Amino acid sequence: MRILLVEDEQPLAGYIAAGLRRQGCAVDVATDGQAALDRLGVNPYDVVVLDRDLPVVHGDVVCRRVAAQGTARILMLTASGAVEDRVDGLTLGADDYLGKPFAFTELVARVRALARRTGTARPPVLHAAGVRLDPARRTAERDGLPLHLAPKEFGVLEHLLAADGAVVSAETLLDKVWDENADPFTNAVRITVGTLRRKLGEPPVIHTVTGAGYRLGR
8 A cells, every 4th residue: 555644744754654664555755735746746646644734735735636636545634623624624525534643543544444445445354365464453374374574575465465366566566565765676576575475385375477467376
């Protein structure tokens, strides 16, 4: 899942971004509304976590632009938590609204719920070929045995399972699991897939499709 976090309070932005990355998300950060619009013009996002009171370009303007494009879900995250403020935010096009202060576990749950509403609907727990992955609980297992995965390994496995046997390109994995700082010419995807294969054990369930990417299945 790729997230754009738009938050002008840099310590809070750092805290949220670090926490979401530990959850296996790819997170880009913008600290003002114009920077957010610039990133939205270049990168595809599943969810935009958006502070409302932003410098340069107000969060309401960003919200309207994202809603008009219809390419990402919007979680408005702001200190204005009164009922009328929540109604205003939802009217502007936000899909959900969370007031500050907030519990980080609730933020993660709401982001994941919004991500499930993008594209094709998928079940909350993914499983195929003896592999079971629960994104909300951050657990994965194969044939009943727990897997201890690094965040990027978890993210790659989640996307391969969500593809339901379809081929997922290395470019898509790089786009969805890493962030804008990733070098598109890096071997990060290949290396991560390799370590994930070793942890999944035999017989192999991740298969390389030459010139196309990877798929998960027997």
